[in-house]
Amino acid sequence: MPATSPNSPAPAVADVVAALDTAYPRELAESWDAVGLVCGDPADRVDRVLVCVDPVAATVDEALELGAQLIVAHHPLLLRGVHGVPADTSKGSLVHRMIREGVALFCAHTNADSASPGVSDALAAVIGLDVQRPLVPHVDGADTGLGRIAVLPEPEPFAAFVDRVGAALPATAPGVYGAGDADRLIRTVAVSGGAGDGFLDTATAAGVDAYVTADLRHHPAGEHLEQPGAVPALVGLTHWASEWPWCGQAADVIGQAGNVEVHVSTRCTDPWNVRANGSTK
CATH class of the missing domain: 3.40.1390.30 (NIF3 (NGG1p interacting factor 3)-like)
Structure with missing residues (x-):
């Protein structure tokens, strides 16, 4: 073109x-x-x-x-x-x-990854999210940084949100998988293209309903979900599909x-x- x-x-x-x-x-x-x-x-x-x-x-x-x-x-x-x-x-x-x-x-x-717009903006856009700010702001204080915090136009059940993510991304053999209450209403979402389980605590502190990222490992994900109180539901992707x-x-x-x-x-x-x-x- x-x-x-x-x-x-x-x-x-x-x-x-x-x-x-x-x-x-x-x-x-x-x-x-x-x-x-x-x-x-x-x-x-x-x-x-x-x-x-x-x-x-x-x-x-x-x-x-x-x-x-x-x-x-x-x-x-x-x-x-x-x-x-x-x-x-x-x-x-x-x-x-x-x-x-x-x-x-x-x-x-x-x-x-850190540019604005960057990798996580592109991921948020195909899912249908409205980006609000970086998940991990860059030190320069601008709108750059890793990951993004975003919102859905309307809340929807977690199961429907997982389906939304799966439909938005190219197919892979592992597919898209979710961890959380299928009926929980999702409105605020953190996304991070690539391996993002290092930001689980950051997503929790941001108070989002769900966190979408790649390469989620068993122990960090399990420990995240076992924390007391409300924590984000998780949507796991393959690294390639997320980017x-x-x-x-x-x-x-x-x-x-x-x-x-x-x-x-x-x-x-x-x-x-x-x-x-x-x-x-």
């Missing part, structure tokens, strides 16, 4: 990077994170971009099939200390393949860089792909 006239020139990688850096400032990234351009020449022209959650073999395949010159991913390819990228390793082989094929890779991770809505948001940002086609990846890169009954995603 070109953002400008077909006669306007294709932007350079650097132009797309500039648009992404404006929307997702790198200073918002956590200190341990690795964001920005991983490989590629900033001067190269780009007429087609693929946006995805994970920079893995499946999405690199998809980019090459589309003829994309740039992949914009949420998760970093090289997050921890790296001392080499030999082609006989899984990540090294992707780097070599992208360089050989002239495909650049840009990653926006925790800076996209996939951001791809559409990022695609809109990239479209502002010039005459470029932007494609959102249609390939599920969630690692869980087989259920016990034999069904697959």
Whole structure:
């Protein structure tokens, strides 16, 4: 979907990077994170971009099939200390393949989580929530930060809310699951794209009715629900599904860089792909 006239020139990688850096400032990234351009020449022209959650073999395949010159991913390819990228390793082989094929890779991770709008805004939007404020505000005191506190237009039973979340997100083999009283009315909701059980106490302190996040672990979730008094009901997602809505948001940002086609990846890169009954995603 070109953002400008077909006669306007294709932007350079650097132009797309500039648009992404404006929307997702790198200073918002956590200190341990690795964001920005991983490989590629900033001067190269780009007429087609693929946006995805994970920079893995499946999405690199998809980019090459589309003829994309740039992949914009949420998760970093090289997050921890790296001392080499030999082609006989899984990540090294992707780097070599992208360089050989002239495909650049840009990653926006925790800076996209904290930006406004960011990953959790996109998650809230597809669920049909009206965002009020960050769950964990950034130190600058603006409307940036991790997670979001939001409200439903009208209260609804928890069981219906879990169905709402499931219908809003792409299907995965594990699906969407809830923990709480099925009849409890839900109006206020905290959401956090990605692994968010570290914010269970924060969601409880915010007084919300439900908390939607990914990678909920048995013990933290169980201990949360056993607390005395009212605590948020929980809606669990897979990590990939919780962050996939951001791809559409990022695609809109990239479209502002010039005459470029932007494609959102249609390939599920969630690692869980087989259920016990034999069904697959």
